Amino acid sequence: MAEKNERGTNSGIIIERLRQKFGTEVLDMFAQAKEPTLHIAVRTLSNVYFDDKKNMIMLGNKTQKRTFFDLKDARKFMQTLIIANGCKNLIESGKTTSIRDLFYNTKHTIGDTKENTFDEQEESDPIIEDIEVSANALREELHLRAQSKGSMVGDLTIQDAGDTIDLRKMGSGGWAVPSIVEPDIVQFKECGAKFILFIEKDAVWSRFNEDKFWKKHNCIIIHGGGQPPRGVRRMLRRLHDELKLPTYVLVDNDPWGFYIYSVVRQGSINLAYESVRMAVPDARFIGLSSFDQERYKLPAEVTIKLDDGDKKRVKEILAYPWFQRKEWREELEHMVKKGVKLELEALSSKKLTFITDTYLPEKIERKEWLA
């Protein structure tokens, strides 16, 4: 489980970082009678920026102090050491667990007091993020699981926790993408795929799987049941990087679809420090485009009126630095001009298999994507 891998970080290195930053250094400060202090990266918007070259949302260098002898910091200081120790134990034991489980595992009443180490999970979750940034490790590398959602099939064989899994023979259900897909758990083996197709909706993914789209077009298809969870995002990044395959994103033509594309591509503001391992900066937006209704002569009755919330969201997206290119502005402005949105399922008004027979193959053939 702890092998060194091209992209992954050796678990030993992460344990060492935790021991150093939250163990040895703190003990040294005590020993030298200095005030024990932790430096934690600031994760608010004021420390987030868009890196034009990398094409990603990144975290800046601002840090804040957390000192042991400061009354308002002392509790968080203790919590930080408890969680760091919990993660170290997890990695050492080769086990993974959920952030909720770690909360319960580390929650206890201190000595004879009525003071708990943590009262609510809202206290332990931000501490986990502090440690991720400080130890320069994804929470998955700290052996912490998030929700798992999503499924994957295609022209690829993988190894998962020691089992060899042929993703060409996964029936109608597919392989459930786990929350942790780090290289010490999941490895890629034989691959005949020429591209990766990320699909927003599980129902549409099932259309692609049932029609064996991945077989006819030599690709990998993956969905995350709506907004993709961390496991699916990290998987997309690893597939893209390690297999050197182009990644296409297929979402509804609405502000939410654009947002999902944006998160897959550039990362999110909340988790800016993770972009560097989760984002796929050259992911291609293959559809639905605001111009598809005209292009494919879809009837008016399958469109849905934009509501005020949609319009507001489009304005917000238009303000993102990564949607400033001419083609993107045209795409978003055309949606507002027409005043309607379009779901992937709207293509079924032509034919149930129109999306797999015609739409997607044509789009790729004609290179009709945005990046």
Added chain:
Amino acid sequence: MAEKNERGTNSGIIIERLRQKFGTEVLDMFAQAKEPTLHIAVRTLSNVYFDDKKNMIMLGNKTQKRTFFDLKDARKFMQTLIIANGCKNLIESGKTTSIRDLFYNTKHTIGDTKENTFDEQEESDPIIEDIEVSANALREELHLRAQSKGSMVGDLTIQDAGDTIDLRKMGSGGWAVPSIVEPDIVQFKECGAKFILFIEKDAVWSRFNEDKFWKKHNCIIIHGGGQPPRGVRRMLRRLHDELKLPTYVLVDNDPWGFYIYSVVRQGSINLAYESVRMAVPDARFIGLSSFDQERYKLPAEVTIKLDDGDKKRVKEILAYPWFQRKEWREELEHMVKKGVKLELEALSSKKLTFITDTYLPEKIERKEWLA
């Protein structure tokens, strides 16, 4: 895809039922100058009852007429025939699709009017339920998919859409349970499992999978990401019936957990007509029990106070006819008396693997379940 199976209904039979009830019979009424009329089962609470012998929520015999020449019925009459025809086409083509997709596929503006066949999916969904009941077919047998969620591994080999899948070699992710698991798509092959364990939460399922619980204890473990979707419920029923294995349900000790158990066991009021194919009337409730805190000496700080919503929900559940046995009343009343609920993760306060090492094996060994 259309083979006859012990438990499944031959697709040919379902096509014939659709053709008969929504085609031939209607045409005959037109030919005989009778008023074309459909008889649709009533699906409201007034026609739902609890069957003590079968231990299931069932639908009664009340039906309502839908006549073609009645102004308020005419639209629904048309919609019923359109959806029935759509399902027939689906089954004949061997394709499956989502109810949203079928809505788009059948939505169109009629002739030169401004009238649409359907305006919103809220119109087509109840029609699908009408047809399910009238044709005595699950929507899955009409080739309609619901949301897919959940994952499964264990001592079992299955076939899914022609692929042989060894559920003993599915890594950390598992096989994603599809929405349609009818016998013409999913078949069970070699099985060494002695029981089935349904787990409410995906994070807890991952604990059981990582600890290879299913291997040590020869079983199948399955989750549905919270309230299980139809595919997981139908899968539980088929596993139970066809493999003749006891089914254990492991949920949080809160009203929501009891409700999930109740749905797995007896079906839900909304979908009473499906109980007969989805419910597992002798599913065993293995935990968490309201008595587990004392039994396992769990510290007070890992309990959560019941709020007013919880207390109200417990009262509702206490009124269900299927929670009237003494043991059940004690279970529910003890929760209210203590005033706290308990999540599965609370067991991690003892040890992360307490639930897999000790809790579950002991419960099964000592036969500490409720049914």
